[in-house]
Amino acid sequence: MLGRSRARASTRFAVLSVLVLTTGVLLASAPAASPSPSGSLAKVDASVLRQIHVNGSARFWVLFRQQADLSRASAIADWTARGAFVVDSLKAVASSSQRAMRAELAGSHVAYRSFWIVNGILVTRGTAATLEAAAARPEVSRIAADWHGFVIMPLKGRRIKSIGAVEWNIKNIRANKVWKLLGDRGAGSVVAAIDTGAQFDHPALVNAYRGNQGGGSFNHNYNWWDPSHICPQPKPCDNVGHGTHTMGTMVGRAGVNKIGVAPNAKWIEAKGCESNSCSSSALLSSGQFMLAPTDLNGNNPDPSKRPDVVNNSWGSGSGSDTFYQATVNSWVAAGIFPQFSNVNAGPNCGTVRAPGSYINSYGAGAYDINNVIASFSSRGPSPFGGEIKPNISAPGVNVRSSVPTNGYASFSGTSMASPHVAGTIALVISKNPSLRGNISQLRTIIDNSGIDVNALTCGGTLDDNNVFGEGRLDAYAAVLSAASLGGSEATAGLR
Incomplete structure (x- = not known):
């Protein structure tokens, strides 16, 4: 009965996606912190100039004007070809536009790292001379200060008794009905996370790990990425515990511990967060890995092995920060569903973060066992055009899931809510594989199946508001909707 308003929102997303993918300017044209000197130095963020003045050097980003045109990607039906087109386009533009700058940096013996997903170079220790030379180049659009994200650290929760061996949150979104009545546990789909890592051999996670070869053998190539080399060995680890918990909510299951939404889906992970903090280089490297997973040395990328959905239970300190926009654009172009938590900055309006x-x-908001929005759950609207945020809300209070080592714990946060949505995407794709990569249709399914909640304190309507978004997540209704669209069901197996 409310489909028309939601269809308008879906159409808006589709039009905006084309504009963003065609122009690619959201990152490159992000406003500087404050006015800076005229001429080429007008490109430089004031904070970078201050660092140079005080310290004699600074860590900064050189961002380039030219952006890849990815608008044709969604029309490519073949999964492998679509992914290859996106990656090849991004790499080609970065290679050509960065060539002269890289040569100059190398000739001056200045340390740097190049990234193709944003068409940018991270200068790790640049002097005033380095800065001036970069700013003088016409192909450079902006010199930006280094950036970081943070893990949305959860609040310690309390154990709530499971219902028939199914956790309350799983029953609340009716995922258990999807298993029992529709025979769908996520087989054939691949979920991923950019987080603090995961204990890959946790009893609730080991069977779903894509690197599990059986018989106690594991192949971590293309299934795990540790860009900052935090883990002591070349295999998944979690030095915080956050990533193990969020992954458990997506796919976890071990005996009576039915903690995951899509227990038959496969999972991969990139350690984009070294600790509670996530460096810009680790987050961007992880974003690249999701587009084209690599071996453990970062070589031989293979876009065919990219996941269907990436859960991101991390955020930044500002709702208007555009630094990760190019990464999200690229994921969408490649058909990867970009799932994020809304962060824990509520209860005030306008507290959603990038x-x-x-x-x-x-974006996902969080509610409790009584279907009451959590006080910490960030509210909309978004600073980007007043967009309604969150998009949907899911259980995020006293959510029990896996933690290192081989344990379980209950946490609260939008970090706990977001993986419920990612797991539901896996169930939807498993039931109807023809929806793989169709981001607009997947959004519409989750939107239209949400249970409306009348929460208008931050604006919006019963249908879609800045407290609950499209309402409470309903996995069963979403999968039923996907099934009604036709398309053959998935079969179990690795991808």
Whole structure:
């Protein structure tokens, strides 16, 4: 009965996605912190100039004007070809536009790292001379201060008795009905996370790990990425515990511990957060890995092995920060569903943080066992055009899931809510594989199946408001909707 308003929102997303992918300017044209000197130095963020003045050097980003045109990607039906087109386009533009700058940096013996997903170079220790030379180049659009994200650290929760061996949150979104009545546990779909890592051999996670070869053998190539080399060995680890918990909510299951939404889906992970903090280089490297997973040395990328959905239970300190926008754009172009938490900055209105605040990100708010929104759950609207945020809400209070080592714990936060949505996407794709990569249709399914909640304190309507978004997540209704669209069901197996 409310489908028309939601269809308008879906159409807006589709039009905006085309504009963003065609122009690619959201990152490059982000406003500087404050006015800076005229001429080429007008490109430089004031904070970078201050660092140079005080310290004699600074860590900064050189961002380039030219952006890849990815608008044709969604029309490519073949999964492998679509992914390859996106990656090849991004790499080609970065290679050509960065060539002269890289040569100059190398000739001056200045340390740097190049990234193709944002068409940018991270200068790790640049002097005033380095800065001036970069700013003078016409192909450079902006010199930006280094950036970081943070893990949305959960609040310690309390154990709530499971219902028939099913956790309350799983029953609340009716995922258990999807298993029992529709025979769908996520087989054939691949979920991923950018987080603090995961204990891959946790009893609730080991069977779903894509690197599990059986018989106690594991292959971590293409299934795990540790860009900052935090883990002591070349295999998944979690030095915080956050990533193990969020992954458990997506796919976890071990005996009576039915903690995951899609227990037959496969999972991969990138350690984009070294600790509670997530460096810009680790987050961007992880974003690249999701587009084209690599071996453990970062070589031989293979876009065919990219996941269907990436859960991101991390955020930034601002709702208007555009630094990760190019990464989200690229995921959407490649058909990867970009799932984010709304962060824990509530209860005031307008507290949503980036990247969950982006129009083409899908952000999750959190509620409790009584279906009451959590006080910490960030509210909208988004600073980007007043977009309604969150997009949907899911259980995020006293959520029990896996933690290192081989344990279980209950946490609260939008970090706990977001993986419920990612797991539901896996169930939807498993039931109807023809929806793989169709981001607009997947959003519409989750939107239209949400249970409306009348919460208008931050604006919006019963249908879609800045407290609950499209309402409470309903996995069963979403999968039923996907099934009604036709398309053959998935079969179990690795991808």
